[in-house]
Amino acid sequence: MKFELKLALRFLKAGKGQTLFIMLGIAIGVAVQIFLGTLITGLQEDLVNATVGKSPHIVLRSESTKITQREQDDDSLLSTEGNFIKDERSLSNWEPFLTYLDSQEQLTAVSPVVSGNAFLIKSGLRSPLVIRGIDSDRADDIYRFEEVTTSGSYQLSGNQSLIGSEIARTYALDIGDSFLIELAGGTSEIFIVSGIFDLGTQGINETWVFLDLIRAQRLLDFGGNISSIELQVSEVFKADQIANQLDRELIGADFTNWKDENASLLSALNSQSSSSYTIQFFVLMAITLGIASVLAVSVVQKQRQIGILKAMGTSSKSARNIFILQGAILGFLGAMLGVFLGFLLIQGFLFGTAAATGDPLFALNIRFNQTMVILLITTLASIISAVIPARNSAKLNPIDVMKG
Amino acid sequence: MSNCLLQACNIKKTYGTVVKTEVLKGIDLSIQQGEFASLIGYSGSGKTTLLNILGALDKPTEGEVKFNGQKISAMQDEELAYFRNSNLGFIFQFHHLLPDFSVLENVLIPTWIKDGTANKNRIERAKELLEMVGLKDRINNNANDISGGQQQRVAIARALINEPSLILADEPTGNLDSDTTEQVYALMRDLNEKLQTSFLIVTHNDHIAAKSDRVIEIKDGNITKDFMTKEKEEGEIWQDLAPCYCKLKDERESVL
Numbered sequence: 070m071k072f073e074l075k076l077a078l079r080f081l082k083a084g085k086g087q088t089l090f091i092m093l094g095i096a097i098g099v100a101v102q103i104f105l106g107t108l109i110t111g112l113q114e115d116l117v118n119a120t121v122g123k124s125p126h127i128v129l130r131s132e133s134t135k136i137t138q139r140e141q142d143d144d145s146l147l148s149t150e151g152n153f154i155k156d157e158r159s160l161s162n163w164e165p166f167l168t169y170l171d172s173q174e175q176l177t178a179v180s181p182v183v184s185g186n187a188f189l190i191k192s193g194l195r196s197p198l199v200i201r202g203i204d205s206d207r208a209d210d211i212y213r214f215e216e217v218t219t220s221g222s223y224q225l226s227g228n229q230s231l232i233g234s235e236i237a238r239t240y241a242l243d244i245g246d247s248f249l250i251e252l253a254g255g256t257s258e259i260f261i262v263s264g265i266f267d268l269g270t271q272g273i274n275e276t277w278v279f280l281d282l283i284r285a286q287r288l289l290d291f292g293g294n295i296s297s298i299e300l301q302v303s304e305v306f307k308a309d310q311i312a313n314q315l316d317r318e319l320i321g322a323d324f325t326n327w328k329d330e331n332a333s334l335l336s337a338l339n340s341q342s343s344s345s346y347t348i349q350f351f352v353l354m355a356i357t358l359g360i361a362s363v364l365a366v367s368v369v370q371k372q373r374q375i376g377i378l379k380a381m382g383t384s385s386k387s388a389r390n391i392f393i394l395q396g397a398i399l400g401f402l403g404a405m406l407g408v409f410l411g412f413l414l415i416q417g418f419l420f421g422t423a424a425a426t427g428d429p430l431f432a433l434n435i436r437f438n439q440t441m442v443i444l445l446i447t448t449l450a451s452i453i454s455a456v457i458p459a460r461n462s463a464k465l466n467p468i469d470v471m472k473g
Numbered sequence: 474m475s476n477c478l479l480q481a482c483n484i485k486k487t488y489g490t491v492v493k494t495e496v497l498k499g500i501d502l503s504i505q506q507g508e509f510a511s512l513i514g515y516s517g518s519g520k521t522t523l524l525n526i527l528g529a530l531d532k533p534t535e536g537e538v539k540f541n542g543q544k545i546s547a548m549q550d551e552e553l554a555y556f557r558n559s560n561l562g563f564i565f566q567f568h569h570l571l572p573d574f575s576v577l578e579n580v581l582i583p584t585w586i587k588d589g590t591a592n593k594n595r596i597e598r599a600k601e602l603l604e605m606v607g608l609k610d611r612i613n614n615n616a617n618d619i620s621g622g623q624q625q626r627v628a629i630a631r632a633l634i635n636e637p638s639l640i641l642a643d644e645p646t647g648n649l650d651s652d653t654t655e656q657v658y659a660l661m662r663d664l665n666e667k668l669q670t671s672f673l674i675v676t677h678n679d680h681i682a683a684k685s686d687r688v689i690e691i692k693d694g695n696i697t698k699d700f701m702t703k704e705k706e707e708g709e710i711w712q713d714l715a716p717c718y719c720k721l722k723d724e725r726e727s728v729l
Contacts, residue, residue, distance in 0.1 A: 071589035083573035377569040380530055381631075382558020382586045384551045468525045 073387050076378075077394035084367060091363045092403040095447065098356040099407025102349045102443050104414040107433050109345040113338050115431035117305055120334060121327045123212050123268055125180070125299035126308040127315070129170075130323045131160050159294035166298060166319075175311050178210030178301035183282060185289040185296075190249040190257070191240045198236075198250065199276045202285020202295075211301050214266065220244055221264030225281040229263035233274035237265045250278070250288070258288055356447065357454040360399055364392055364458035368465075375462055376470035385463040392459035393452055400451020404444045411435070476506035478541065478638055478671055479527060485535035486522050486694075496522045498694035499536070504639065507669045509662060511682040513714070514691035520675045521643055523691065527673065528561055528641045529553050541638075558586050562632025562640040562670075566647035569628070570616035576603065576627050577612040583635045595634070602630040606660055622653035629660060633670065642674040646681065654678060679714045688713070 081088045160166070163181060170179040183202035188195050205214070205225045214223035214231070221244040223231055232242060242248060242262050251257040260280065267274060286292065302311050305327075312326040328335060368375070375388055415433050422430040479502075486497040496519045504510060504527075514520045525531035527538060529545045537546045540560060548556060557563075562583075570579045580599040584591040591599070603612055606626040611619055616627065625645060632640050642661070646654035658681050665672050674681065682688050683702065688710075690698035702710055 072585040075585060075590075079573045373569060374571050374573075377563075377565070377571070378582070378586070379554070380528075380557065380563045380565075381583050382554045382556075384554035386551060387554075387586070468530050 070390070073390040073394055076391045077398060080367065080371060080391070081395055081398060084370075087363055087367065088399070091359055091399055092406060094359050095356050095400060095403025095451070096406035096410050098352045099404045099443060099447055100410035100414055101352055103408055103411025103435065103440065104418070105345055105348060106439055106443070107411070107415055107435055108418070109341060110436065110439070111431050111433040113341065116334070116338065119269070120331060121305060123217065124327070125178075125211055126302050126305060127300040127312045127324055127326045129166070129298040129300065129315070129319075130296070130325075131321070159291060159296055160298070161292070161294045163295050163298065169319075170298065170300065170315075173315075175302050175304070175307070176300050177303050178207070178299070180204065180207040180211055180299045181282065181295045182208075182297050182299055183285045183289060183291050183295050185285075185291075186253070187288075188251045189236065189240070189278070190251055191242070194240065196236075196239070197276060198278050200250070200285055200289065201277055201279050202282045202289070203279055204282050205279075208279070208299075211299055212266075212268065214264070217266045217268055218264045219267050221262070223264050223266070223279075225263065225279065225284075227281065228258070228260045228284065229281065230260040231264045231266055231279035232262055233277045234265055234267040235271065235274040236276070236278070237262070239275075252288070256288070256290075353446065353450055356400075356403075357450045360396055360451050361454040361457060363399075364396060364455050365461070367395070368392060368458045368462045371462075372465055372470045375465050376467040379465065379467040388465065389459040389463035392462045393455045396451045396453075396455025396459070397448055400448040400454075401444070403451075404447040407447070408440055408444065477503050478506045478508075479504040480539045481523075481527060481536065482539075483536040484523065484526055484533045484538070486519070486526065486531070487534045496694055497526070497533070500691075500694075500696055502527075502689065502696065502699075504671055504673055506638065507665070507671055508687060509665045509672045509685050510674070510687040510689060511685040512673060512675045512689050512691065513677070513679070513682050516677075518691045519694045520691050524641050524643055524673065524675050528563060529557055558583060559635055560637050560639065562635070562637040564625070564628050564632050564640060564642035564645045566644040570624050570631075572615070572617045574616055575612070576608060576614050576616055576619065579616050579627055580631045580634055583631060587635060599630070599634055602633055603627070605664065606630045622649055622656065625649060625653075625657055626660060629657070629664070633664060633668070636668075637670065639671045639673065642672065642676075644675055644677060646676070646678055654681070658684065679711075682714055683707075683710050 167179060167181065170176055181204060183200075185200050187198045187200050189198045203225070205223055209215070209223065218231070219234060221231075225231065236242065240248065242265075244262055244264070246262050247259050248262070249257055249259055260278075266279075268277070280288070282295075286294070302308050308326040309328045312324040316322065316324050375383075375391075379385070379388060412435060415435065419429040419433060481500055481502045484497050484500040484502075485495065488494045488496060500523060502523075512520050512524065522531065526533050529538070529540075529548070532546060537544055539545070540556070543556075545553065545556060570576075571582065574582070577596075577599055580603060581591045581595065584595045584599075588595075600609070600612060603609055606629055608619075608623060608626055608630070611623065616624065619627070629640075629645075632642075640661075645661070646657050649657060661672055661674070662684070664670060674685070676682055685702060687701050688698065689696060698713060700713070705713070
């Protein structure tokens with residue numbers, strides 16, 4: 070193989086112009102693949118992040134009156150009794166769930182929630198509210214209060230509350246101001262604004278109020294119960310699988326996940342991905358054909374040399390390998406150059422979009438794995454494209470090519 | 474006649490499937506160890522075809538070739554390639570050096586083919602051979618940057634690097650001027666004597682033929698003459714060579 074490699078390298082070096090052109094061709098193709106792939110991934114991440122970044126990926130509610138965990142050795146019967154006072158079923162005895170869910174590695178956030186409807190009353194005005202009773206530390210894993218709180222703090226205790234920015238605007242509420250929350254049944258209680266948040270969705274900013282979990286339980290007459298447990302997962306796109314897995318584990322629990330609720334977004338993302346793959350496939354085809362034609366010409370150009378090499382004892386296998394290696398070298402080096410060019414393109418894109426607004430349109434990260442796959446596929450395709458020229462080289466008969 | 478190196482038995486070669494042309498019509502020939510033989514004949518008489526078959530570059534339609542008692546017509550591609558690499562050296566009319574390599578590298582190529590790379594000994598040997606052919610100061614030149622005669626001398630050094638027992642040369646002086654032809658001949662003869670390497674040289678050059686140990690003439694696919702030069706007087710030799718030489722001259726003139 071050493072000898073074949075030596076010849077392959079020398080042949081490539083000798084045909085400098087050809088080598089350079091085809092390598093540049095491969096590099097441009099790969100750069101487009103890298104850029105396109107990164108752009109699409111970046112765009113999708115941005116979209117998904119905007120959609121589910123600051124909301125639960127999976128929500129656990131009670132389906133029946135009793136939730137049990139499948140085949141546990143210990144006696145931890147996770148259960149809830151139905152509470153039919155409210156429209157929704159509620160979860161009682163939910164603490165064992167938290168312990169169980171906390172131990173699940175794929176979950177990054179586990180947050181119990183009490184929710185209910187109420188009215189906000191201030192200066193004679195009245196508007197509907199959605200009360201979200203939370204444990205502020207646990208809920209922070211989902212809502213990233215640090216990022217979304219526009220003023221004040223997000224630590225909740227007693228009669229403190231976090232209100233949506235639209236509510237604050239409509240009622241001219243500021244930190245330290247108080248307002249009245251009234252339930253349908255007539256119960257009412259005064260709360261103080263300790264923070265104002267902007268979760269990026271108009272509906273939420275207009276209606277949501279976060280209260281301390283215990284305070285909300287009391288206000289909504291939940292006793293020790295909660296409405297649901299909100300979860301986030303580390304791999305957003307596996308939310309449905311994880312939900313199914315949990316569903317098998319916890320009998321009687323009802324899981325909803327973001328993927329089911331955003332089917333149209335997902336189908337848009339899918340078609341975007343497949344169009345990206347289509348483009349990448351055709352780019353790869355162009356690269357492959359380019360290498361094949363360059364090597365085919367090279368075999369013809371070098372047929373006398375191959376002939377003499379064969380006369381001197383180069384086997385047909387070696388004569389073939391010389392060209393297979395050339396394909397591999399062209400593909401690999403071209404792809405490496407392409408990765409570099411693709412990186413430059415991405416930097417250019419970030420710089421270009423940042424120039425207008427000060428911030429890049431969205432974050433782009435070259436994926437190591439994705440890049441390795443492209444490198445590997447390009448090199449493999451290059452080797453395959455070298456097969457026909459290499460076969461011609463193997464078939465050359467020394468006495469035919471050395472006449473005259 | 475004790476050390477028979479190469480033995481060809483009843484070699485026939487036919488080209489074409491529909492219209493058959495029989496180029497060799499049953500050649501029996503053996504080459505001895507250390508022999509310096511010339512193969513002469515008109516263009517188209519089958520010299521090169523015979524040389525290719527003896528050199529395992531081509532297969533006979535019928536008959537068999539034995540090298541040191543080994544049947545080479547039965548070998549498969551890879552075996553055959555290895556056989557050529559270790560036992561034979563080739564010198565062609567158009568020298569066929571690889572233009573992308575230096576003079577030294579060209580000489581080393583058969584070693585690379587054999588072992589993948591060349592060790593110190595082989596490199597030293599290549600330098601020695603290049604010194605023998607008078608190109609010691611050219612070893613790092615590109616193969617294309619030296620004259621035709623020099624290239625042919627590099628080709629000879631290359632043919633010798635793996636220490637083959639037989640060198641097959643197809644009109645090695647065919648496109649060289651007469652001075653250079655003389656030099657190249659002297660070199661081959663010298664190496665033949667020093668290294669005991671056998672040479673079989675296809676040639677149109679009767680001077681070379683006359684100086685060989687043995688002259689074999691082919692005509693229409695048959696051996697018509699086969700004699701040792703030392704068994705004949707110089708005049709006789711020239712007489713034997715003359716018809717061929719004259720006709721060759723006629724041919725040349727008719728082309729002009």
